[in-house]
Amino acid sequence: MIGRIRHLIVKELLAVWRDRKSRAILVVPPMIQFFVFTFAATQEVKDVPIAVLNEDSGTYARDLVARITGSPNFSRVDFLRSDAEVAPAIDSRRALMVVRIAPDFSRKVAAGRPAEVQLLLDGRRSNAAQLVSGYTGEIISWYEAELSSSRGGPPTPGVVVPRIWFNPNLDPKWSTVPALVAILTTLMGLMITGLSVARERELGTFDQLLVSPLSPTEILIGKSLPALLIGMIEATGMVLLGVFVLGVPFRGSIPLLYLSMIVYLSALIGVGLFVSSLARTQQQAILYSFMFMVPAVLLSGFASPVENMPDWLQTVTLANPVRHFMIILKGLFLKGLPAAEVARKLVPLVLIAAVTLSASSWLFRRRME
């Protein structure tokens, strides 16, 4: 049995390798996408116009405004004079955000009581708004941290002080690269498995396999392992590019990276084989793959943060393997996620893999008819 599967695997790898087109498809598009996405589709928001409505004449408020206007992320800062100007500024898109400081801000800070800064954001550009509010929150936190340390006392009560640990330079590449490794691995893994059975069906070689002594299980394994292997090689290539060409640090453990990759690719191969069993032609296989790909990537937290989604949709994303894998990869890349954490985050992936693999093997047997 092992001998027969070995021949299937060798055949599968040869078929991919000897076809110049499929060889090129495995190397060129992922490379291009990798670089294009890294440089073009960054999550950074630069040169954003904002407005400030400072109703407080105290020094603390002035200091804070100075810090906000000094940020390189904000290109233009308008100063508003009254409440009435707030709504038009946002409506007309002159400002993505209005920072409003209440008249009692400085008094409260001086008294050591929690002081409030109101951020009014343009919800039409939710992603940018989310990021800008994040930046501003950071600026405010830094400022408060500074205040409390200069006074030598404990931090101002009620004010959280998040420090930026994981991406201290705020370099967007650092979070884009792990996400892209996840997405491109998904794309390739899905394509390889999704197309392989459909291609054989089109060529008529699939019947030839079915009438050989190979059992359906052997065929399934023979189709899965090469995809796993190719997917790992692809992912390795992208990790190496990210670390050595783009200079993104990898802080986690390499065995954990590969363990997660194997689990993730298994989940994905399950989906690919499902697609394969469903599709009669390669064209159908590509369409089905994209039916999975597009929502899976959109709901992965790559394009928009999962926390921004409505509650029910957040629950749906729990079934999305890309989401889990992306969290693990980011964790391994940027914070050196410890083994226990990786294991905990792998649990949903293992469950998803179990579901997709058994579903695909069930459908595969059924569709043999």
Place this chain on the structure above:
Amino acid sequence: MNAGPLVVARGLSKRFPDGTLALDGLDFDVLPGRVTGLVGPDGAGKTTLMRLIAGLLLPSEGSVRSCGFDTASDLPEIRAAVSYMPQRFGLYEDLTVAENLALYADLRGVVGDERTATTQRLLDFTGLGPFTSRLAGKLSGGMKQKLGLACALIRTPRLLLLDEPSVGVDPISRRELWRLVYQLVDRGIAVVWSTAYLDEAERCTSVLTLDRGRLLYDGPPEELTARAIGRTVLVRGADRKRRVLAAALRLPEVVDGVIQGRAVRLVVRDGARPPSPPDLGAPDAEVIPTSPRFEDAFVDLLGGGPKGESPLSGGNRPAIPGADAVVEAVGLTKRFGSFTAARDITFRIGRGEIFGLLGPNGAGKSTTFKMLCGLLVPTEGTARVAGADLYRSGGQARARLGYMAQKFSLYGDLSARQNLEFFSGVYGLSGRRRREAIDRLVGAFELEPFLKVDAGRLPLGFKQRLALACAVLHDPPVLFLDEPTSGVDPLTRREFWSHINAMVERGVTVLVTTHFLDEAEYCDRIALVDKGRVIANGSPDDLKDAARSDSLPEPTLEDAFIGLVEAADAREQAA
């Protein structure tokens, strides 16, 4: 209608950019009001010639005028006067019959009342009226071709080009297609019909015979057939016909030989005497002169069929102990929902027998075949191959059968050697046995020079050899062939059958499906399947005898096929 030729080719040559000379200096005319056959082996240049006539390709040298227009300069006029039906009918499989017709009417600018009238006329003409709302992809091969024909006739052309319209079409639909074409010809249209089926050439008024880009013969088929008069004989009464055929092909004076039912048909060299029974190793056989067929003369024109013995012959396989029937189907029934595709199919195939499975498109032939190879699980009934139950111990049963499909299912991106290695591997051969099996077949089929070539790039004949080699690497006692020579020219087909015959002589059992009734003549027994049932089971000669009548004293197997299917349909209507 003017009576001048509709196609005039002078010094017509076509060389492709990669340097291959597809057509070499052709001179011919095609006259209106008749069917001109375009016959030749695969790769002879038939499709290239069609495309040149339709103006889809331009000649490298010489010229071709269609309906009086030069294809190089008057393309719009040619488009209006010439209809071309390509090999894979240009139908949209996801559109219905009516939608396909409407689309072609739009493309051809047929609108308004004219469109309604034309569509109705074509639906009546092709008999597709009841199926207008059916998706083209769900039609049978024959109906697809009829729809393709209807689409090509939306604007009545002066010249109709049909590229291999009968591939994958069952004998009944094929006969209907011919009837339609004759009606067109009677209206003065010129039809060019390209084919690799030589019995069709006999139905043409005139044939153009191509081989490797050259025109070998241009004239009425009877004239070519007449060249073989006095040179064709039937050898009857030999108990081992396949051995007789092999012996005959070793004789220098025999240029061609095929199995025809119980007899062996031979063509001898011009001026040579027919071989005597002792020469053939069958002293009690009789050698009877018979009238030639077009195919006899055609193969002779090409320089004769493959000579000598198949390298696969020799060495008897040990009998399988305790197995009297090697393939056995018992009450096989397959239902898809409420539709019964095959009903109570029962037969036994003995060792060293060639068993043919025939039937119209959609009759359940493929379903039955698939159940027998284990590709489909029957709803009821069971099948055994070489003693192993296909559905209980499938892997074991499958290990004992070799399978070769219609399109030579090889891995086109893998080299010939890699294909052989892969198939030997999945059939569980390893080490020395594997090396020996591969070496034996590489030697037998002379594949050595092609071992590093991608299977997809092999010449057709070698592709077929490689596919057969892959199917028999594990030396199976049973061989399943699914339309093995569909679309293959007569010479390649003869070579193929010489290998099959050699294996059968060694005790291999063969199950074959085919649409090609000359091929069915190679079978020892035939099961004819119609509407999911076996309606006749017997030797080709038995079936022919059943169709014999006063009006049809010498029925062909095709006559028998059509007669039996029609009789079964009539019985069903009466019941």
